[in-house]
Amino acid sequence: MIFQMIKKQYLQFLRNPVEIVLLIGLPIILITILGNALGNLIDGGEIDLTFKLAIIEHEDEEIQVENFLTELENGDLPDEIIAAFAAVTDSLAPVEMFKEVLRSEELNDMIIVEEAHAREMDAIKADDSYAAILEFPENFSADLLENILLDEKMNPEAIIHYKAGSEIAGNIVEQIVAMYQEEFTLGTFLGNNGIDPQQLQQKGAEITQEVSSVSPHEPLSAKAYYTIGMIVMNVLFMATTIAQYAFRERQSHIFNRMIIADFSRWVYFIGILLTALIFAWIQAILVFIFAYFAFDVTWPDLTAFLVITFFFTLAVGGLAVLLTAISFRSNSEQIISFFSGVVVTIFAFLGGSFFPSGTGSFLGKLGDYTPNGAAMSAYLSILRGESITDNADHLIFIACFAIGAIIIGVISYPKRGAAS
Amino acid sequence: MLELIDITKKYKQTKAVKNMNMYIEKGEIVGLLGPNGAGKSTAISILSSLLEPTSGDVKFRNKSMIKNPKSLRQIIGIVPQEIALYEDLSAEENMKFFGRIYRLKGEKLKNKISEVLEQIGLADRRKDVVKTFSGGMKRRLNIGVAMLHDPEILIMDEPTVGIDPQSRNYILQTVKRLNKERQMTVLYTSHYMEEVEYLCDRIYIMDKGNLIASGTKDEIKQILASENTIYLKADYWNESFITKLQEKPQIHQMKVEGNEIVLVVSKDVAIFSKLAHLAEETSVQLRAVDVKQVTLEDVFLHLTGRALRD
Ligand SMILES: Nc1ncnc2c1ncn2[C@@H]1O[C@H](COP(=O)(O)OP(=O)(O)OP(=O)(O)O)[C@@H](O)[C@H]1O
Ligand SMILES: [Mg+2]
Numbered sequence: 001m002i003f004q005m006i007k008k009q010y011l012q013f014l015r016n017p018v019e020i021v022l023l024i025g026l027p028i029i030l031i032t033i034l035g036n037a038l039g040n041l042i043d044g045g046e047i048d049l050t051f052k053l054a055i056i057e058h059e060d061e062e063i064q065v066e067n068f069l070t071e072l073e074n075g076d077l078p079d080e081i082i083a084a085f086a087a088v089t090d091s092l093a094p095v096e097m098f099k100e101v102l103r104s105e106e107l108n109d110m111i112i113v114e115e116a117h118a119r120e121m122d123a124i125k126a127d128d129s130y131a132a133i134l135e136f137p138e139n140f141s142a143d144l145l146e147n148i149l150l151d152e153k154m155n156p157e158a159i160i161h162y163k164a165g166s167e168i169a170g171n172i173v174e175q176i177v178a179m180y181q182e183e184f185t186l187g188t189f190l191g192n193n194g195i196d197p198q199q200l201q202q203k204g205a206e207i208t209q210e211v212s213s214v215s216p217h218e219p220l221s222a223k224a225y226y227t228i229g230m231i232v233m234n235v236l237f238m239a240t241t242i243a244q245y246a247f248r249e250r251q252s253h254i255f256n257r258m259i260i261a262d263f264s265r266w267v268y269f270i271g272i273l274l275t276a277l278i279f280a281w282i283q284a285i286l287v288f289i290f291a292y293f294a295f296d297v298t299w300p301d302l303t304a305f306l307v308i309t310f311f312f313t314l315a316v317g318g319l320a321v322l323l324t325a326i327s328f329r330s331n332s333e334q335i336i337s338f339f340s341g342v343v344v345t346i347f348a349f350l351g352g353s354f355f356p357s358g359t360g361s362f363l364g365k366l367g368d369y370t371p372n373g374a375a376m377s378a379y380l381s382i383l384r385g386e387s388i389t390d391n392a393d394h395l396i397f398i399a400c401f402a403i404g405a406i407i408i409g410v411i412s413y414p415k416r417g418a419a420s
Numbered sequence: 421m422l423e424l425i426d427i428t429k430k431y432k433q434t435k436a437v438k439n440m441n442m443y444i445e446k447g448e449i450v451g452l453l454g455p456n457g458a459g460k461s462t463a464i465s466i467l468s469s470l471l472e473p474t475s476g477d478v479k480f481r482n483k484s485m486i487k488n489p490k491s492l493r494q495i496i497g498i499v500p501q502e503i504a505l506y507e508d509l510s511a512e513e514n515m516k517f518f519g520r521i522y523r524l525k526g527e528k529l530k531n532k533i534s535e536v537l538e539q540i541g542l543a544d545r546r547k548d549v550v551k552t553f554s555g556g557m558k559r560r561l562n563i564g565v566a567m568l569h570d571p572e573i574l575i576m577d578e579p580t581v582g583i584d585p586q587s588r589n590y591i592l593q594t595v596k597r598l599n600k601e602r603q604m605t606v607l608y609t610s611h612y613m614e615e616v617e618y619l620c621d622r623i624y625i626m627d628k629g630n631l632i633a634s635g636t637k638d639e640i641k642q643i644l645a646s647e648n649t650i651y652l653k654a655d656y657w658n659e660s661f662i663t664k665l666q667e668k669p670q671i672h673q674m675k676v677e678g679n680e681i682v683l684v685v686s687k688d689v690a691i692f693s694k695l696a697h698l699a700e701e702t703s704v705q706l707r708a709v710d711v712k713q714v715t716l717e718d719v720f721l722h723l724t725g726r727a728l729r730d
Contacts, residue, residue, distance in 0.1 A: 001520070001521060004517055004520045004521065007517075008509065008517050011509055011513060012506065012508045015509075015549065252502060252503065253500040253504035254504045254506065256498070256500060257498065257500070257504055257518060257521075257565070258521055259469075259470060259493075260469070260470065260497075261493070261521045261522050262490060262493045262494065263521055
């Protein structure tokens with residue numbers, strides 16, 4: 001009986017090539033487009049995040065530090081404090097130290113630092129090979145030292161110029177500056193309190209490590225990312241497609257024939273569930289196979305991959321049951337078109353199909369509470385070489401979603417088919 | 421064998437069926453007649469266990485079918501008013517699917533499909549997708565699908581709507597043959613009087629949710645036994661002729677249709693001379709005066725004051 005339902009759906013797909021193109025061709029097209037267009041955003045290694053940063057100092061730092069010390073001597077501070085400061089002059093060069101951080105091993109494959117003169121500002125702004133400009137205004141170092149060591153109010157700011165289209169580079173520089181500033185302040189403070197100035201250097205190294213983890217450093221290609229993103233999104237359309245076929249089946253009174261044949265509603269539900277599951281599975285696998293050959297998306301752990309696919313398509317089956325039941329009850333297709341038109345997009349957005357929302361972020365967490373988002377997280381984690389057990393929480397969520405959808409579907413199912 | 425007992429069905433605003441009683445005996449062809457919206461489809465949906473009535477009972481072999489319609493479902497075949505077929509499947513694939521849901525299989529199903537396709541005259545189109553069928557062919561397949569499991573009772577909801585006269589005759593003859601050869605019981609719903617007159621032994625007439633008449637063809641026509649239907653023809657009518665006709669107490673019903681007037685009059689009144697007289701008086705040139713056999717159409721007109729297909 002259930003086999004008949006699956007078979008008739010297969011025949012219907014076979015005779016509607018447009019439907020097949022939408023379900024299988026569309027994700028392939030989207031993967032290609034998004035993988036190429038947005039690749040730069042997420043590819044750590046291959047397509048590069050390497051960018052050129054120009055640093056412009058308006059005043060020589062050494063002179064500033066000297067001036068600062070002279071000012072101190074002329075001031076009314078006790079002599080021993082002045083002597084202590086003079087002793088650590090070397091570590092009192094914040095800009096120089098910052099440049100060293102940038103040139104450190106961790107950052108130098110990402111950022112190419114070029115020092116430039118203030119005169120060249122306009123030329124650099126016009127030069128597209130620079131992604132960002134970091135500008136230290138006049139008297140920056142002296143002001144910073146005064147601010148830190150003498151608690152003077154003045155808080156000088158380095159200016160970061162973003163280039164259009166290089167917001168990410170600008171962002172990274174900004175984060176490095178912010179982190180460095182914090183650490184420098186702390187380091188100077190420690191040195192000030194008689195702690196080995198060597199500490200400062202070590203701090204610097206630590207900063208750079210943290211900075212490098214800010215950059216997206218996943219061994220994932222953009223095409224792999226979007227293969228998963230588009231598959232988990234587009235497979236949701238299988239649920240709406242199957243629900244739509246079921247609704248039309250009822251509209252055309254075919255469903256009444258089934259009732260008269262004493263076709264139990266449980267059998268019907270299981271039929272819908274399995275039909276959606278099987279075709280969603282075929283849809284996903286076909287696109288994955290395509291991605292394997294075309295984009296070289298390979299799975300380190302095939303069993304884990306198949307398990308995730310099974311769970312996800314089970315959730316799709318549950319969704320199909322739910323949508324079918326609600327459309328039968330409300331006697332309208334609205335819920336189905338609302339789901340395929342609006343909900344899928346929201347789910348895809350939250351689930352990270354369009355861009356990585358970051359695992360720690362609020363959006364990322366929310367996304368894990370959509371079936372597609374949870375499946376996507378699980379797939380990504382497997383691709384990165386993690387194991388299926390690391391993804392138990394995602395799988396449990398997906399299973400709960402599937403069961404919940406089926407139960408709500410069964411509850412909201414109308415008692416007897418309307419005749420009209 | 422199968423009865424509706426005091427059935428009422430309310431939709432939100434409308435009462436589609438009101439206190440309806442009806443029965444079908446084995447081997448009968450019963451007609452259910454009524455204009456659009458009369459409640460025919462609602463009544464047969466209840467009869468076939470698709471729809472629960474608001475009140476009343478459905479009995480099959482004296483057992484209520486409201487809660488447990490299983491025994492009924494096994495022996496009825498339904499021809500819905502709509503084409504209830506998969507348009508993307510071929511005739512044969514449709515039959516296979518519906519045959520399988522009736523748990524037929526293997527050789528038996530195969531033979532049955534061939535037999536039914538032969539009966540409905542679609543054997544040579546069995547491999548074609550339903551989408552490519554004409555309206556009449558779809559109708560025939562719609563009927564064929566309902567006969568795969570050899571139902572004892574076939575319930576047909578306006579099976580001939582919108583098809584050419586040939587297909588229509590073919591369907592009517594098939595129904596009659598099935599009834600004769602296999603004693604198949606048929607409930608035939610229509611708003612075509614001729615069909616029901618041709619096919620049915622007993623007839624129910626519905627209007628606006630009410631059963632307004634029931635009985636054998638002759639019994640129903642007896643309703644008009646004391647009356648005659650007279651057709652008048654002229655090139656044109658004038659105002660005063662019509663007004664004066666309406667004033668005559670012997671004329672119970674009258675309907676003007678272009679250059680024809682249909683009158684229902686008491687039988688033993690010497691109406692002809694009066695009509696001739698009136699025509700002369702108002703200078704209307706009568707072309708023809710005709711007295712017709714009573715038809716179900718007349719009965720309907722008599723009972724409701726409306727023609728069936730108004
Ligand atoms: N599902 C429904 N919801 C609300 N009203 C309905 C529904 N189905 C039928 N009706 C109403 O019930 C009445 C009877 O409808 P029904 O379909 O039984 O008439 P019918 O005699 O079969 O007409 P037709 O010859 O047009 O098929 C109509 O007024 C119709 O509008
Ligand atoms: Mg009807």
